[in-house]
Amino acid sequence: MSDVMRPVWRTYDPRFEANAIAHVRAGGHAVMRAEPRWWLLLPSDEGMIPELTAWAMLDLGVKGFDEVESGPAAGLLRVMLPKRLREHVMDWCERDAQYETSMVAEALDCQQCAMCCRKNRVLLEPEDEERWTMAGRPELSTAAHVRESQGRRLLRVMRGGDCVHLSGNECSIYELRPDNCRAFPAGSEGCLSARAER
Numbered sequence: 001m002s003d004v005m006r007p008v009w010r011t012y013d014p015r016f017e018a019n020a021i022a023h024v025r026a027g028g029h030a031v032m033r034a035e036p037r038w039w040l041l042l043p044s045d046e047g048m049i050p051e052l053t054a055w056a057m058l059d060l061g062v063k064g065f066d067e068v069e070s071g072p073a074a075g076l077l078r079v080m081l082p083k084r085l086r087e088h089v090m091d092w093c094e095r096d097a098q099y100e101t102s103m104v105a106e107a108l109d110c111q112q113c114a115m116c117c118r119k120n121r122v123l124l125e126p127e128d129e130e131r132w133t134m135a136g137r138p139e140l141s142t143a144a145h146v147r148e149s150q151g152r153r154l155l156r157v158m159r160g161g162d163c164v165h166l167s168g169n170e171c172s173i174y175e176l177r178p179d180n181c182r183a184f185p186a187g188s189e190g191c192l193s194a195r196a197e198r
């Protein structure tokens, strides 16, 4: 079991922007609601986007962002939020309303959980299959373990949605698991929503 610090989502009326900025400078994520436009105010550390912030943006599917150049929010990221994503971020704010801090420790034990190995879509990169060949495991690239969808190669899933390599709660190819499995961080929004489904 290990504690992962993750950002807390909070919603603000722009009249209270100073509070939002303090929250984001402390590592949190802020949803600014100014009709007709909503935007996110997110942390940045000297131009580097914190990993869980980057994954939240990926989860929302937002690609464009600006760095605020001047004023009290200088250096923070501003992401315009399309209307279709409002409900999604408000769900996160509602989930986090119980926390008073800007970051919260989540006690996560991947070996007890394995929820991101269920009902997922793991895209394979050419490097994954090269790694399997080099390791003398070419069978991992065959149709028993890999499926094709819209021109992409993915890990096969069992009936019910478990990854073909999941054994109990453990990955049977842990040392050889695909790069996309290695990159997925505990504490990300994808992780939290997978766990919420349990």
Ligand code: SF4
Residues within 6 Å of the ligand: 108, 109, 110, 111, 113, 114, 115, 116, 117, 184, 185, 186, 187, 190, 191, 192, 194, 195
């Ligand atoms: S859902 Fe999160 S806690 Fe569970 S195994 Fe995946 S990364 Fe670990």
Ligand code: SF4
Residues within 6 Å of the ligand: 116, 117, 118, 122, 155, 163, 164, 165, 166, 167, 170, 171, 172, 173, 174, 177, 178, 181
């Ligand atoms: S390869 Fe391993 S880590 Fe990746 S989804 Fe399957 S069981 Fe999980």
